[in-house]
Amino acid sequence: MSALAAGIATLDARQVRKGLDARDFSAVELTSSALEFAQVENPQTNAYLTFCPERALAAAERVDKKLASGEDPGPLAGVTVAVKDVIVTRGVRTTCGSRLLERYVPPYDATAVIRLEQAGGIILGKTNCDEFAMGSSNENSAFGPVMNPFAPDRVSGGSSGGSAAAVAQGTAVVALGSDTGGSVRQPAGFCGVVGVTPTYGRVSRYGLTAFASSLDHIGPFGRTVRDAALLLQTIAGRDECDATSAFAPLPDYLAQQNGDVKGRKLGLPREYFDGLSSESAGPVLKGVELLKKLGCEVKEISLPATKYAVACYYIIATAEASANLARYDGVRYTTRVAADTLSDMYRATRGAGFGAECKRRIMLGTYVLSHGYYDAYYLKAQKVRTLIAEDFRKAFAEVDAIIAPVSPSPAFKIGEKIDDPVEMYLADIYTVTGDLAGIPCMSVPCGKTAGGLPVGMQILTRHFDEAGMFRLADAFEKAGGFTG
Amino acid sequence: MKITVQEVRYVADLANLKLTDQEIDRLSKDLDDILAHMDTLNELDTSNVQPMAQVLYEAEDTATLREDRERPPLDNATALLNAAQAGAGYYKVPKVIER
Numbered sequence: 001m002s003a004l005a006a007g008i009a010t011l012d013a014r015q016v017r018k019g020l021d022a023r024d025f026s027a028v029e030l031t032s033s034a035l036e037f038a039q040v041e042n043p044q045t046n047a048y049l050t051f052c053p054e055r056a057l058a059a060a061e062r063v064d065k066k067l068a069s070g071e072d073p074g075p076l077a078g079v080t081v082a083v084k085d086v087i088v089t090r091g092v093r094t095t096c097g098s099r100l101l102e103r104y105v106p107p108y109d110a111t112a113v114i115r116l117e118q119a120g121g122i123i124l125g126k127t128n129c130d131e132f133a134m135g136s137s138n139e140n141s142a143f144g145p146v147m148n149p150f151a152p153d154r155v156s157g158g159s160s161g162g163s164a165a166a167v168a169q170g171t172a173v174v175a176l177g178s179d180t181g182g183s184v185r186q187p188a189g190f191c192g193v194v195g196v197t198p199t200y201g202r203v204s205r206y207g208l209t210a211f212a213s214s215l216d217h218i219g220p221f222g223r224t225v226r227d228a229a230l231l232l233q234t235i236a237g238r239d240e241c242d243a244t245s246a247f248a249p250l251p252d253y254l255a256q257q258n259g260d261v262k263g264r265k266l267g268l269p270r271e272y273f274d275g276l277s278s279e280s281a282g283p284v285l286k287g288v289e290l291l292k293k294l295g296c297e298v299k300e301i302s303l304p305a306t307k308y309a310v311a312c313y314y315i316i317a318t319a320e321a322s323a324n325l326a327r328y329d330g331v332r333y334t335t336r337v338a339a340d341t342l343s344d345m346y347r348a349t350r351g352a353g354f355g356a357e358c359k360r361r362i363m364l365g366t367y368v369l370s371h372g373y374y375d376a377y378y379l380k381a382q383k384v385r386t387l388i389a390e391d392f393r394k395a396f397a398e399v400d401a402i403i404a405p406v407s408p409s410p411a412f413k414i415g416e417k418i419d420d421p422v423e424m425y426l427a428d429i430y431t432v433t434g435d436l437a438g439i440p441c442m443s444v445p446c447g448k449t450a451g452g453l454p455v456g457m458q459i460l461t462r463h464f465d466e467a468g469m470f471r472l473a474d475a476f477e478k479a480g481g482f483t484g
Numbered sequence: 485m486k487i488t489v490q491e492v493r494y495v496a497d498l499a500n501l502k503l504t505d506q507e508i509d510r511l512s513k514d515l516d517d518i519l520a521h522m523d524t525l526n527e528l529d530t531s532n533v534q535p536m537a538q539v540l541y542e543a544e545d546t547a548t549l550r551e552d553r554e555r556p557p558l559d560n561a562t563a564l565l566n567a568a569q570a571g572a573g574y575y576k577v578p579k580v581i582e583r
Contacts, residue, residue, distance in 0.1 A: 107562045200539050214539070240550040246540065311522045322499060329500070331575050336568035342578050343500070349568075351502030356510075359501060363492070363511055364518060366499040380525050382535030387528065389536060422517050438539030463540065 004033040009170025013227045016078045016173065020067060027063035027078040031056050031122050034080045038124055038171035045147045045156065047165040049085050051125035052092045056080075059122045066120075074120030076234055079227075081116055082172035084163045085126040086133050086209040087218065089113055092123075096209050097131040097141040097159075100353035103334045110207020111242070112176060112218050112235040119234040124172055127162030131355045132325065133178055133211045135159050136186060136428055139418050140357040147414070149191060150453055154411040157187030160221070164191040167221045174231045175221040180211050181313050182406075182431025184219040185443035189406035189456025192445045194228045194473070195221050199464045200438035201246035203232070204239030212320035213244075215313075215435045225444065225474040229253040232466065248464045256467040257474040262295030264472065267399035271306035272430050277409040283447030283455040284405045290481050291403065291472070301399060303391040306433060308384050313432035314425055315368050315381035322365030328353065360421060389437040396462045401472055405430050406443045406456035430458065440466045444473045446481055457481075486519040487512060 004025055011019075019025050025033075035053050042048050066073040083089060086096045088106035095101045109117075117123065130140040138146040138161030146161035148154040149168045156165045160177025164187035167175045177184040179197040188195025196219045203218045210216060218235065222228035233253050239245045268288065273281065292298055330336035330349030337348035354362065368377035395402060408427055417424045434441035439460055446457035457476075461469040492512045496503050503511070557563075560573050569576040 104566055107558055107565060243550070305528070308525055308528060311525050314518065315522060315525075326500075330568050331577055332567060334566050334568060338578075340578060342580050344502075345578050346500045347502035350500055351504075354501070356507075359503070359507065360511060360514055362499050362501060363495055364515060367487070367491075367495045367515065367519075368522075370495065370498060377522060379535055380530060382537075383530035383533040384525055384528060385536040386533050387530070389539065421514050422521055425518070425521075436539075 004029060008034055008037050011173060012224055013076065013079045013173055013230055020063070020073070020078050027060035027067070027122065028057060030078055031060035031080065034124060034171070038166070041169050041171050044152065045149055045165040045169060046144050047127055047146055047162040047169065047171065048082065048125045049095055049128050049143055049162070050093050052089070052123060055092060056122050056124050059117055063120050063122070074118065075230060076116060077120035079121050079174060080172045081121045081123050081231070082125060082127045082163055082166040082175040083113065083123055084129050084160050084175070084177045086129060086178055087113060087176055088207040088209065089123065089126065092126060094126060094209075095143070096133070097129045097143065098353065098355070098358070099142040100328050100335045101333060102142070108207065111204040111239045113207065115235045116176070116231065121234070127160070127166055127175065129162055130159035131358050132209065132321070133159040133180060133183055134321070134357050134361055136182065136424055137412070137417065138162070138187070139414065140355055142355055145414055148411045151411065153413055154453070155190065155414055157190035157411060159183040161187045163221050164188050164193055164195065167191070167193045167223055173222070174227050176231070177219055177221055178208055179217045179219045179435060180215045181317060181435055182428050184221065185406050185431050185441060185456065185458060186428070188221055188443040190411040190454065192454030193221055193223055194225050194442065194444055195219065196228050196232055196442040196466070197434060197440065198232055198236065198466055199246070199440045201244050202236050202248070202440070202464070202466065204242040204245040206239055206241035210324040212317040213324065214320060215317055217435070225470055225477050226254060226257065228442070229257065229470045246464070251467045253467055253470050256471050258471065259475050259478065261291070261472050261475045264296045264401065265399040266291060266296050266298045267301035267395055267402045268298060269301050269303040269306065269395070269402060269404055271303055272404040275408055276405050279449040280405055280407065280409055280455050283449070284457050287446035287457040287476065287481055288403055290479055291476060294475055294479055298403070299399070301395050301402070303395060303433070305384065305387040305391050306429070309388055309433045309436060310426055310429050312381045312384040312388065313428070313436060314364070315377050316385060318361045318365030319369050319378050320365070322362045322369065325358065325362055385436050388433055392437045392439055392460070400461070400468060402460040404458045404460065406458045407431070410449050410453035410455055434460050439463055440469050442469055442473060444476060444481065486516050
């Protein structure tokens with residue numbers, strides 16, 4: 001391995017830019033080394049499903065050309081990016097972690113992908129995930145689980161496990177994931193990196209394979225708050241290809257990371273500390289103490305509908321999924337199991353193609369929408385969703401941000417929960433609420449357990465207040481919050 | 485029991501999923517457990533609550549409409565690149581209509 005490749009794992013976006021500007025390395029040299037390093041490291045975690053060296057090197061050449069001619073190479077110049085394999089990339093296989101799409105090569109790029117490349121970002125490859133982003137452990141990938149970089153017998157978390165692991169391992173500077181019920185924040189917490197779920201509508205979903213459209217978000221990962229904020233800055237903003245993307249003004253996130261958090265009012269929701277394991281509670285509460293030392297005012301608050309959030313989420317998410325996954329019918333998406341009639345062909349293709357968790361969710365979603373059950377489940381859940389959003393609205397009248405754990409416990413063993421779907425779903429309790437309310441939320445590392453497993457702390461703010469969230473997270477990080 | 489094996493077969497049919505007997509058995513148990521948990525929602529009185537339709541409900545109804553402009557679509561060959569089976573510029577499927 002070259003000297004550059006060996007030092008690559010800890011580079012942040014600012015150091016990359018400094019090195020490029022000082023001509024310590026070119027973007028092409030950096031990209032070649034990053035690809036080499038990522039391919040050597042990958043067997044340890046199974047984080048990447050596909051590498052795209054041609055695309056990466058072409059992007060790097062564009063950056064080098066701009067640098068040579070004195071043109072602005074963009075805010076992400078030379079920054080390596082791993083992209084979750086549910087986000088489409090033109091000409092680069094996009095599997096969604098599914099057998100069904102093993103050979104699917106999209107004819108277009110997601111808006112987030114176009115924007116990050118225009119900003120000078122270098123996509124190295126596509127990362128492993130739970131099939132169609134359905135899972136909390138990455139064990140539902142048709143291509144094998146992602147191993148936690150801190151403990152190979154434990155899960156990376158999911159569903160964006162590959163993106164979290166890639167950033168934690170240092171094979172990419174930043175990564176894109178997607179979050180429907182915690183799929184960015186939970187693996188970020190398990191792998192000790194920063195993971196952000198922006199406000200619903202902040203980032204275009206165009207090119208994000210649909211799981212549950214009213215809950216799906218694209219979100220960034222980074223080893224620092226600054227890098228995650230930088231990536232969000234480049235991909236955020238209105239896109240006419242996604243009617244739900246917001247017109248809201250986009251502030252300069254980095255400029256707002258000024259360390260000033262004195263007097264910020266923070267709420268600790270008591271419902272989020274019930275049932276929290278002591279090994280996760282320790283680092284989170286230490287994090288809260290640190291925020292107090294920085295001058296934040298902390299008070300206990302209540303979000304009473306929290307205990308209903310998992311049931312609410314799994315009704316709405318599976319209902320939407322059952323409709324969104326109807327398109328995988330053996331006609332348009334590469335894989336077909338032949339049969340004599342059209343209907344038998346659909347059934348055979350879907351029966352053979354989907355994994356166990358996808359089938360479970362399609363079945364559940366179809367059931368809760370079916371005649372006679374719609375009011376009892378789906379409509380009821382939509383009303384409970386209103387109550388959950390109301391809880392947050394009321395809380396944000398009193399506090400500027402909410403501090404909470406990310407998951408009840410740190411990364412669990414591979415295989416430990418896979419046979420008990422209810423237990424697996426219940427572990428999403430602290431993350432599904434943010435998605436249901438559409439508010440921005442993020443996971444920042446706040447320390448480790450006695451056994452050395454990372455623990456994440458969650459910060460949630462008002463709709464479109466990512467800037468306030470980043471300012472708090474950045475001050476926390478700089479005060480040493482990450483090391484606990 | 486929240487759901488019977490017959491209902492599971494019926495739902496699989498609605499969802500266009502061919503399942504093995506083993507999968508049906510497993511799903512009957514799993515869905516039963518999950519639906520039992522879903523029933524906790526009935527503890528909440530929601531008779532005066534509006535169902536949520538959109539999380540950013542403060543926005544105007546027309547806030548996200550765009551101008552209706554022509555744009556070139558994917559060309560036929562590109563659109564068919566991922567077809568399971570294609571022919572003469574179309575997707576091919578098993579015969580649907582008997583003559």
